Structure formats: C-alpha cells, structure tokens
Amino acid sequence: MERVTDLASKKAAVIFTKSSCCMCHSIKQLFYELGASPxxxxxxxxxxxxxxxYALRGLQGRNPSVPAVFIGGKYVGSAKDIISLHVDGSLKQKLIDARAIWF
Incomplete structure (x- = not known):
C-alpha cells in the first residue's frame, strides 16, 4: 500500500489501470477530454x-481493483464513482481544486 500511496501523491491526478481494461481506457479518455494529464x-x-x-482492492473493498483514481492524493473511486462525479458536474471542479486542470 505504501507504493500506491507514494505514486498517488506525486501528481494532481493519478489513475491506476491495466492495459487490457476497457473501463480504464474510458476513464483515461474522460480525463484527457477534461484537459487533465493524469x-x-x-x-x-x-x-x-x-x-x-491487491492493495487497491483492499482500499476499494470490492472487485475490480482498476481503474482506481486519485485526485489531489486522495482516493476518489473506481470507474462507477468517476462517471457519477462527471454526470453530476463535480469531477471537473475536483480536478480544478487539485490543480490538475486550470481555467
């Protein structure tokens, strides 16, 4: 978990993924479209x-473990959580507050 926490704190937006995961790809694309470079x-x-x-799975308490998104060094959630934040309009503000995007 220490390595995950260390990596998650090095940039304003961090996404843990697997290269074969289609939801991971979708979440990465969403961040790029919002102007973030996670x-x-x-x-x-x-x-x-x-x-x-395994550390991420323990943090989330469920499967699948990816994508796992951190904004401002804090765990925000998985694909379902990120999509919900985007739909209600708060994802962009979280990225602005963490200085992952500027406006």
Whole structure:
C-alpha cells in the first residue's frame, strides 16, 4: 500500500489501470477530454503490479481493483464513482481544486 500511496501523491491526478481494461481506457479518455494529464500507472507493466492491485482492492473493498483514481492524493473511486462525479458536474471542479486542470 505504501507504493500506491507514494505514486498517488506525486501528481494532481493519478489513475491506476491495466492495459487490457476497457473501463480504464474510458476513464483515461474522460480525463484527457477534461484537459487533465493524469499520471497513468499500468499495473500489468510493473513487476510488483499484482501486489499494488491487491492493495487497491483492499482500499476499494470490492472487485475490480482498476481503474482506481486519485485526485489531489486522495482516493476518489473506481470507474462507477468517476462517471457519477462527471454526470453530476463535480469531477471537473475536483480536478480544478487539485490543480490538475486550470481555467
């Protein structure tokens, strides 16, 4: 969990993904469309990716473990949570508040 926390705190927006995950791709695209340039950590590209995935699963308390989104160093949620925030209009404000996007 320490590695996940460390990586999540290094940039305003961080997304933990897997390269084969279609929902991960969709969430990354959403962030790009909003003007954010998140740090992307593809767990299947890390030697300790499986351990990081288990840590994320423990944080979320459910499956699947990715995508896992952090904004301003804080865990915000998975794809369902991010889509809900986007629909209600608060995702963009969270990104602005964390200085992941500027307006």
């Amino acid at each position: 740090a992307i950590h593809e767990l299947d590209q890390y030697a300790d990716g499986r351990e990081m995935e």
